[in-house]
Amino acid sequence: MYLNVHSHYSLRYGTMSVKTLVEEAKARGITQMVITDINNSTGVMEFMRECRKENIKPIGGMEFRRDKKLLYIGIARNREGMKELNDFLSYHNLEQKELPDKPWAFENAYVIYPFDQKTDMTSFVANEYMGVRFDELHQFYNRESKHPNKLVVLQPVFMSSKVGYRLHEYLRGIDLNTLITMVEAEDKCRETDLFLKPGELETKFVKYAFILDNTRRLMDSCVMDYPEGKMKLNRKTFTGNTKDDKALLEKLAMEGMLYRYGPKNREAIKRLKKELKVIVDLNFCAYFLITNDIIQYSMRRGYYHVGRGSGANSIVAYCLRITDVDPIELDLYFERFLNAERTSPPDFDIDYSWDEREDVQDYIFKRYGREHTALLGTMSTFKDRSVIREIGKVMGLPKSEIDGFTDLSKATENRANDTFKKIMTIFELMGKMPNQRSIHAGGVLISEEPITYYTALDLPPKGMPTVQWDMYEAEDIGYDKYDILSQRGIGHIKEAVKLVEQNQGKTIDIHQVKDFMRDPNLNERLKTGNTIGCFYIESPAMRQLLTKLVCDNYLTLVAASSIIRPGVAQSGMMKTYIQNFHAPDQVTYLHPVMEQQLKETFGVMVYQEDVIKVCIHYGGMDGTDADILRRGMSGKYRSRVEFDRLVEKFHEGSKVLGRPEQVTNEVWRQVSSFAGYSFSKAHSASFAVESYQSLYLKTYYPIEFMVGVLNNYGGFYTRWLYVHELRRAGATVHLPCVNHSSSVVSIKGTDAYLGFVGIQGLEGKFMELIPEERRLNGDYLDLEDFLRRTEIGLEQVVILIRCGALRFTGKSKKTLLWDVHAMLGQKAKPNNHAELFHIKAKHYEMPDLVNTRLEDSYHELELLGFPLTLSMFDLLKTAYRGDIRTKELGRYVGQMVRMVGLYVCEKTVHTKNNKKMWFGTFLDADGNFFDTTHFPNSTPVYPFRGTGCYLILGKVVEDFGFPSIEVVKFAKLEIQGNPVMDS
Incomplete structure (x- = not known):
């Protein structure tokens, strides 16, 4: 009923x-x-x-x-x-x-x-x-x-129950943003x-x-006549029938094999045929062909893509140019991607530049039909602690009390508070409840039947139909998703290549990655950690790791991309890897098979593929069972019974091969402990390919590359650091100028003009209008001409004057401000019709109003977020720049030193005793990086205080050739006062 x-x-x-x-x-x-x-x-x-x-x-x-x-x-x-x-x-x-x-x-x-x-x-x-x-x-x-x-x-x-009703009332209060006592009867259930x-x-x-x-x-009379059990709902064929799909995939794969390997590579041919059989047997031909179709469309459009994920384990994917990772070269196992027993669907992660992805998605919708295509949704829950604040508001608590409840440092005293207990009871009930529907990062579904047999569709801000459930439900129903993703790193590469052609007239084939990997100049830059702006290898931790590993080749970079991940580092595997890397002769292997399989990674199971290799070659398992076991050790087993059966199979296989039982038990212990932390080698290899492409551009076209980074919203660091790198690359960096700048950073030769994007307070319409009006009707002649042609308001033009964008007039900022207030200070009705006669405004002689470089730097700090006229070091009250600089650190290992550093970034971590410690990154006065470590016994007394220059006292330590400073004391240095404010 x-x-x-x-x-x-x-x-x-x-x-x-x-x-x-x-x-x-x-x-x-x-x-x-x-x-x-x-x-x-x-x-x-x-x-x-x-x-x-x-x-x-x-x-x-x-x-x-x-x-x-x-x-x-x-x-x-x-x-x-x-x-x-x-x-x-x-x-x-x-x-x-x-x-x-x-x-x-x-x-x-x-x-x-x-x-x-x-x-x-x-x-x-x-x-x-x-x-x-x-x-x-x-x-x-x-x-x-x-x-x-x-x-x-x-x-x-x-x-x-009644408890559920009370929870319902809180949910309604949160939804309506009102007190629980103010929720009306019609706004809630009975x-x-x-x-x-x-x-x-x-x-x-x-x-x-x-x-x-x-x-x-x-x-x-109602019968939900959907088939029971898991269905296969993806589009079943690409060509219209499975026989033609098979023939087409085989044809394209063989053609691609010739492109990748040439006509006589027997190993490639053998593996290609083996993979094709599995793909055909599992009815995944259409999945590969549709992915290939998407790739071919984007390549015709001139878009650059990176295919990554476990799909990079497939030679078919490599031959179809879905990925650029050679699975034979890297000894990657196809079973990691697709095998006969795999229940979860495989997927390719295809990355595009952030400004090209939507066109690719639009193609998919038009190519496969809106009835059959939709973006994947996500479901956010109430798990975030910010919900505590929402519950407090619904209860009518004052902000100060709510702030106290969300302060983790007050956790002990809050436990005894009755109100807090009540809030936490509600929070626990809400914990895993869905809060709102949203959109997946890049998942696309292509369905055989109209997709509305299984879901209604939403229209989120992206403007494309989106299913009402998430990837987990999609998998349970029977959909295999296509991941069409975006990332800034590809935007950097794409724009840099375009700028090189525009600025130097050179065309670059950025896909010649194997040539890049053999380039000694790139590898020299790699091993010194000179990688700012390069995708995935620019963070302080990664630059340190590259230096410690003296990383000068692709395979080492692939390993570094894996061991840098948090789980690996925290497990101690990263430290073991570095130690073994520097002393490979001292690595003790449990068995000759372990040495044979893990020599490349110095006895450490860095990759998920390493776990599979050990299971196959030491335990005698086949690739399918080895991958199922690997997934099980990562907590993804389908059933505990099946998992235990495979563990037993590993031990039995080892015994059949004559492995000593004691050794087998230790091998299993290592395998099971490493499996949960290991990372897909195919993922790392894809990242490393893209890193080399960035390295190539940074090495040979550094100005264009850094402009590409800036115009694609940077990367790990804040904007000013990339401007600093642009200068170091040899560019003369100019402030925004209405007669030279576009909305983004532009270059001509070695001159780089900052764009209007990034000027605090400037409206978006003027960022586009100013350069477009200049393009149509020529340079602006003077202030009056600029005001007339752009119809810009007083507040907006003041921002441009203060950041130096009207310096082409030859007048000082103070004179320009005086003039513009005289012109626009008296508000008049805007003249929207064409002028019959243009009458010039009267000009009056004014005393010479001069701006100082210090005043200009303060304007830049306020409006750009960083000074360009003077450096942060120039703004200091003191002329002291430290006793030593970064390049001298290696000579002072074990000694106390004083350095002055410009704050770049910090990272907070928790020790085993749950105390905080920090890692800092700074620039010295020469513009070179150095790193600091702040232990709990010193840092709370001398905390970070945001951007600026710091005086640092500490001991120089060295770890595998990488010097850094263990801080004893540090304090932020004062800068000169703002002359406008002081006057």
Whole structure:
């Protein structure tokens, strides 16, 4: 009798997970029910799976609301009906139209309207009914219904208990951003909106048995005729039939093999044929061909892509140019990507520049049809501690008290606070509940059937249809996603290549990566950590690691890209790797097979592929079982029983091969402890390829490369550091200028002009309008000409004057400010029509108003975030620059030194005793980097105080050739006062 059941996917309204909902229903002997979440079908497929486990008949539906008002409930008779409901909501979401008072005419879905005595049921068609709540039955007292066959039981379900109702009230308060006491009755459900005790609902309707009969007949007629078990829902073919798909994939792969390896590489041919057989057997031809189609489109458009992820383990992917990683060269195992026993779908991660990805996505939608294509959604939850603040606001607590509850340093005293206990109880109940739907970073679904058989569609800000569930639900239903991602590093490379052609007239083939890897100049830069701006290898930790490993080749860089990851570093594997790297002769291997398989990584299982190799070559397992075991050790096993069977298989295989039992036990201990931390070698190899491309550009075209970095919103560091690197690259960096600058940084020869983007307070329209007007009608002649042609307001032009953008006039800033106030200070109506005669403004002789370099630097600090006229060192009150500089550190190991450093960044970490310590990065007065370590016993006394220059006292230490300073004391140095403020 439950036609109107809600899960927690009725966001900030429902309180029960789908699993809990089904368990509650089973406990009450309910044999069928309808899930009707508010304006979404997120939980329908999950609901069917859970109900079938408990032998409850699932029925799909949806509750439609407009401005919090219940309009009607849709109930699907079958999968076609579910599609009709999804199509109806999707249309209104995608067209951004309000839901109507009455829905479309559904052929396979029922419509239930809330009870209203004024409603004329004579107009109801066959599939329309009116729902009656038990507390509305009194309106039938001593009256006969004119249309008894059109009435059904309406018992909404939102929670399971009084506790659930209280949680519901908090959710409504958060949603409405109001106090819990201010939530109106119409904004929340009723306390009776829950599952009633067995037989209780029937008892309440005992005098109106015909309503019960109508309800039962309606539910009995519904059959959710979706296949049971996991389905394969992706587009099944690329060409139209599987035979042609197979032939096409084989043809393209063989052509690609010739491009990659030439005609006589027997190993490549053998592996290619082996992979193709697995791909065909597992029906993944269409998946590869569609991915190839996407790649070919983007290459025709001149877009640069990076294919990474476990797909880089595939030689077919390499031959199709989906990836640029050679799996033979790196000894990568295809089973890591795809094998006969793998239950989770494989996927390619395809990265594009941030400003090209949407065009690629648009192509996919147009190529494969909007009915069959959608972006993947995500579901954010209430797990973030910021929810504590929201709960406090709903309770009406003052800000100061809420701040105290969110302060981790007060955790001990808060535990005894009753209000805090109450907040935490609610927080724990909300913990894993969905909060809002959003959009996945790059997942795209391409479906064989129209996608609305399985979900309604949202229209998030990206403007592309998006499913209402996340990647985990997509996988459970049977979708394999295509990941079309973006990253800044590709934007750096793409723009740098374009700038080299524009500025130097040279065309670069950035895909000649194997040549880059053999270039001694690139490898010299790599091993010294001179990598600012280069994707994935520019952070302080990575530059340190490159130096410690004397990294001068691709394979070492691939390893470095893996061991830098937090889990590996914290496990001690990174330190072991570095030690073994410098003393390879002292590495003790447990067995000759271990030496054979792990010599490349000096006995450390750096990669997930290493775990697979050991299982195959030491334990005698096949690649499929080895990968399943590897996934199991990472916590991804399908069942504990199967995992234990494979562990036993490893030991049995080792025994058959004559491995000593004691050695086998130790090998297994190492394998199982490393597996959880190891990283995909294919991922690292993809990162390393892109790093070499960045290195090439930074080495041979440093000015264009740094401009590319700046114009693609930088990387690990703040903007000023990349401007500093641009100068070091040999560029003369100029402040923004209305007669030279564009919206972004521009270059001509070695002259680089900062763009209007980045000027604090300047409106976006003027960032585009100023250079566009100059392009159309020539340079600006003077201040008056600039004002007339741009119609810029006083506040905006003052910003430009203060940051030096009108210096072309030859007048000082103070003179320009005087002039512009004289011209624009008296507000007049804007003249929007063309001038018949242009009358020049009168000019008056003014005393010479001069700006100092110190004043200019303060303007730049305020408006750009960094000074360009003077350096931060020039702004210091003191002329002292430290006793030594970075290049001398190696001579002072073990000694106390004093240095002056410009703050670049800091990283906070927690020690084993849960105390804080910091790592700092600074520039010396020569512009060279040095690093600091701040231990808990000194840093709280001498804390970081943001950007600026610091006097640092500490001991020079060296770790594998990398010097740094263990700080004893440090303090921020004062800068000269702002002359404008001081005067």
